[in-house]
Amino acid sequence: MGRRGPSELQTQVLAADLCTACGACLGHCPYLKSLGERVAFIHPCPRSEGRCFDVCPRTSLDPESLDRQVLGAPRRHPILGGYDGLYFARARDADVGARGQYGGVTTALVLLALESGMAGAALLTSGTPTREPRAVVARDRDTVLAAAGTKYSACPTLEPLAGLLRESSEPVAVVGRPCQVAAARKVEAREASGRLAPVIGIFCFWALTPAFYRFLEGRRDLERATKLDLPKDGGMTFAVNGRTATVRLDEIRPFIRPACQACFDPTAEWADVSVGSTEHDAAWNTLVVRTARGRDLVERARAAGALEVKPYPLERIPVLEEAVQRKKLRVLDALDAGQPEVAYLGLREAQRAAVRAHGRA
Ligand SMILES: Cc1cc2nc3c(=O)[nH]c(=O)nc-3n(C[C@H](O)[C@H](O)[C@H](O)COP(=O)(O)OP(=O)(O)OC[C@H]3O[C@@H](n4cnc5c(N)ncnc54)[C@H](O)[C@@H]3O)c2cc1C
Ligand code: SF4
Ligand code: SF4
Numbered sequence: 001m002g003r004r005g006p007s008e009l010q011t012q013v014l015a016a017d018l019c020t021a022c023g024a025c026l027g028h029c030p031y032l033k034s035l036g037e038r039v040a041f042i043h044p045c046p047r048s049e050g051r052c053f054d055v056c057p058r059t060s061l062d063p064e065s066l067d068r069q070v071l072g073a074p075r076r077h078p079i080l081g082g083y084d085g086l087y088f089a090r091a092r093d094a095d096v097g098a099r100g101q102y103g104g105v106t107t108a109l110v111l112l113a114l115e116s117g118m119a120g121a122a123l124l125t126s127g128t129p130t131r132e133p134r135a136v137v138a139r140d141r142d143t144v145l146a147a148a149g150t151k152y153s154a155c156p157t158l159e160p161l162a163g164l165l166r167e168s169s170e171p172v173a174v175v176g177r178p179c180q181v182a183a184a185r186k187v188e189a190r191e192a193s194g195r196l197a198p199v200i201g202i203f204c205f206w207a208l209t210p211a212f213y214r215f216l217e218g219r220r221d222l223e224r225a226t227k228l229d230l231p232k233d234g235g236m237t238f239a240v241n242g243r244t245a246t247v248r249l250d251e252i253r254p255f256i257r258p259a260c261q262a263c264f265d266p267t268a269e270w271a272d273v274s275v276g277s278t279e280h281d282a283a284w285n286t287l288v289v290r291t292a293r294g295r296d297l298v299e300r301a302r303a304a305g306a307l308e309v310k311p312y313p314l315e316r317i318p319v320l321e322e323a324v325q326r327k328k329l330r331v332l333d334a335l336d337a338g339q340p341e342v343a344y345l346g347l348r349e350a351q352r353a354a355v356r357a358h359g360r361a
Contacts, residue, residue, distance in 0.1 A: 009025065012058075013058045020179040021207075022158050023039070026158070027162035027163050028162040031045040054186065061344055062346040066269075067081075069185060078351065078355050081265075087309045088313070096111070107147075112306050114139065114173070120170025123158065123160060123164070124136050125151055133155040135160055153257075165192050174200065178266060178271075184196055202276065204263075204266060207256075226239050258341075262331060276288075279320075322359070325355065
């Protein structure tokens with residue numbers, strides 16, 4: 001492959017509306033900036049090759065090489081990726097549980113990573129769920145707690161990463177959507193070996209564009225909502241002043257980010273641990289332990305009394321797998337049709353066949 005850089009990032013990703021707003025390309029180039037959740041060159045960059053292209057999760061993604069890099073082995077499962085444990089879990093600290101989106105597992109694990117010295121700083125996404133969120137570098141409990149809760153848009157959380165890696169030698173914890181986890185692993189492979197600890201992925205099937213927040217500005221009844229959710233029975237719910245309002249999903253769908261339609265990884269397959277809803281009990285999370293570092297983090301959290309973990313109900317596993325497989329199959333169909341928005345994905349024929357065959361008798 002020839003040299004690739006800013007000009008290819010512009011044509012293949014930014015101009016093609018395939019940017020996931022992960023933020024990985026920002027922070028080391030004076031010409032690339034974010035305006036809220038929009039990433040753009042503010043001036044043409046004269047370089048013919050560049051890190052911006054290399055770290056982007058939408059320039060090229062090779063699942064097999066990421067499996068080798070992160071798991072050290074081929075994936076165990078064609079749909080859920082590599083893992084050695086699947087659980088229901090929740091935070092034991094009442095404050096964390098109350099602020100968390102579901103069981104507060106992500107917040108509990110970040111606090112443990114900082115308090116145990118495993119990480120010196122954590123990259124998080126903060127703000128209220130009805131306004132554009134912002135990336136924060138957390139080093140203390142209050143900042144971590146303030147970042148709890150899901151913001152349903154694509155904040156470029158990784159924007160401060162380049163500066164953090166440059167300016168100190170401390171390990172940095174990352175909490176991100178699956179596209180951000182993939183980008184963080186590309187950064188790690190290129191220039192940050194051993195510096196990202198731990199990487200916590202949150203499940204994500206789609207994120208919304210900033211136009212969603214403008215839609216909310218026109219809905220005075222919703223703008224003070226403290227929590228948004230996507231319950232399994234449909235719609236998007238808004239918790240406002242002790243009551244719940246529901247907006248139909250067909251009103252929300254027009255705000256889905258175009259890049260999310262081409263996304264093959266809803267469960268953050270290259271995280272140390274991945275955390276999602278249970279689609280069953282809002283007080284608990286689904287917890288996927290993927291790496292030795294992830295196992296260490298979870299065991300430390302259990303030993304410290306920060307986390308409660310129980311086996312994943314066997315009858316729920318097919319429900320999770322079906323939801324993930326459905327999203328993967330849509331992307332495989334786009335690959336088979338030669339659609340350019342999925343050309344970033346370097347999937348071998350055997351991997352495609354394994355995804356298609358899964359669950360067939
Ligand atoms: C856009 C989006 C869509 C999602 N869709 C699904 C879904 O369909 N199914 C499902 O099971 N789970 C989904 N999730 C994940 C889910 O909402 C919870 O984040 C996850 O289950 C962790 O729950 P928790 O109780 O541990 O979170 P908490 O303890 O509250 O921690 C949440 C963490 O998420 C981070 N965060 C919040 N918003 C963002 C963001 N926009 N980008 C990056 N990081 C963020 C915060 O920094 C915080 O550390 C989605 C998340 C996002 C951001
Ligand atoms: S690295 Fe992330 S923010 Fe930058 S262009 Fe690629 S997807 Fe967008
Ligand atoms: S659906 Fe995929 S591309 Fe879109 S924000 Fe979520 S992880 Fe990123």
